[in-house]
Amino acid sequence: RSITIPDKVASIGISAFEGCTNMVMVKMPKALTEIGNYAFKSCTKLAEVQCGEGLSSVGTNVFSGCDSIVNLSLKWTTPPTGFPDMFTENEHLKTNVYVPYGSTEAYKKEEPWSKFLRFYEATEINGIYYTLYDTDHTATVRGYVQDNHDVVVPSKVTANGNDYSVTYVYQAAFASNRNLTSVVLPESVDKLDSFTFSSCPKLHTAILKCNLKTLGWGMFEMSRNLKHVELPATLESVKSEIFSFCFGLQSVTFPNGVKTMGTYIFRECEALESVTLSDSLTSIEDGTFFGCENLNSIELPNSVTELKKKSFDGCTSLATLTIGTGLNSVAIDALASCKNITTVNVGWTDVPPAFGDIFHANVFANATLCVPYGTSNKYKQVNPWSKFQKFEENAPTGIGTIENAADEANMVCDIYALSGVKVATGVYANLMHSGTLPAGIYVARFANGTAKKLIVK
Structure with a gap:
């Protein structure tokens, strides 16, 4: 799957690796000077290409049909000229090109390199690409070598005799990787950009020990086999769609400092069964649990004041709903499709707030409304609670x-x-x-x- 060309090889012949559909990575030595026509044609899973600085002659269509290249590492400080168009248009649009420091502008002026859109000046250290900053001795993660499966990002890296603290993971740094299975981020990281781990089909575990306050947009979006996530204890805000289309995700616990969450956080998380929300959360935003067809129960903390549009749309297995005493606003379609609720727990001991017909007719007819001891008559006077056919008063707990x-x-x-x-x-x-x-x-x-x-x- 990963091929390292031996150090003494100077030439790769015509169609040498053509059609090697399981090849993921190729690393070329400094001694390699020539690559023949179609050498890697139709290597459809090829994701990582590392070119040696000795390469001086390249044939036509060397990488044609290689539509999965994520990283292209180039080591020339002055880019070579006269190379034919080695790549397809797809690579020009989506490939990360890593070049030596100070050389980006030179690459943007020479074909075929000028056709690429995403250049990063970075150094590879133990399979991870970093941009190193001498001003404050920090390092930014830009990407990583595509044949790695389990990645542990260190808190610091050493290059040229200097130590650099790893503080930032750049946008989409690990995105679209077909081999990544698990990742651990250190406490030194205090910023994660959007889409960091999106579209990683084999990713099942992510442990974020980071010192973060915010998780960026679409953090794990489309990582379909994600099952286990540990979120930072310092977290305060979660942007939209971080777990959208994570079909394998079964449970998530948010730390108690989280005050705000974006829209469609769990869109179509069809295996999701339980979520523990923060005691500081103020609202359930549009489509938060949209399409979570296996969500069985949810407890809204007392801090939640609002359920917004379609927040539980499609939660057809929701059976137990516990509503905190802070709730004062519910969109008419927030719970409308949750027709299989059997128990609604509420805790207002005084006159409960009035809402519209926020529940499906089946819920009014079949579910039990559980209210604090001695309050059922109050609920029977206020809509929508008065429409429930079954009431149960919770006995004193004996706490x-x-x-x-x-x-x-x-x-x-x-x-x-x-x-x-x-x-x-x-x-x-x-x-x-x-x-x-x-x-x-x-x-x-x-x-x-x-x-x-x-x-x-």
Whole structure:
């Protein structure tokens, strides 16, 4: 899959690698001076080309039909002239071209290099391309060698005897890589641009230890097999569509500092089952959970004041909805397609806010509205709550008198959120091993009147 041409090879013959459809990377030595016509024609998976500085003669259509080249590394400080058009138009439009420092303008004046749109002055260190800045000794990640599968970005790199702190990952630095399976970013990184890991079809794990406040637009968009993500604890803001079309994603936990999230964060995340939202989040934006057909339950923290347009559109498996006491605005189509809700938990102890007909008719007819103890009559006077056919008042939790329950494993219990809302009922052992409770703190109240505090991780 990856080919390193031996150091002593001076020439690659006509059609030498033509049709090698599994080739991903080719690295050429300094001794190589000549490449024949069609040498790499129709290598359809070729993603990384590293040219040696000794190359002086190139045939026609060397890389024709190679429509997947992501990185082209060139080492001439003065670009060679007289090369024929080696590449197809697709490469001109989307390939990252890495050139020596100070040489970009020279490449933009010579064909075929002038046809490329994306030039970066960067250095490759252990398979990652960096731009190094001597003014403040920082490094920016620009991309990485395409045959790497598991990537751990270091907190610092060394070049020419100098250390550089890795602080910035540039826009789309890892995007469209067909081989990347996992990535770890260090705490030293304090900025990630948009689309950093978008369209990486094999990426399944991303651990972001970064010191970030904001995640850029489309961060993991179209990375269809992404399953596990650890977000930075310092996070405060999430831009739009960061997980759109991540079909394999099953659960996400946002750190409690996140105050704002953009639109369509989880668009068409069809495997998504649970999400733990930040206790600081203020609104659920347009289309946040659009098309999340397997989302089973969601708890809106008390900080959320608004559900915007189509925020849960297409969430046909949503069964349990817990609404925090801060909610005061709901778009008419935010929950309209969630017709299979069986339990709605609410926590207003005073007169609940009035909304329009925000639920599907099936929900009014079949779901149970769970309200705080002694408040059902208040809910029966206010729309839309008055339209529910089934009411249940949550009994006091017993939080103030928690004791250890004897033989608790086989006892029936009610599970409450700390807000006092009942979220589950059943045999204690079964509830603890079923995986139905999202991460959080709960109180279990047992049939014998005892209770205990639970932490679900």
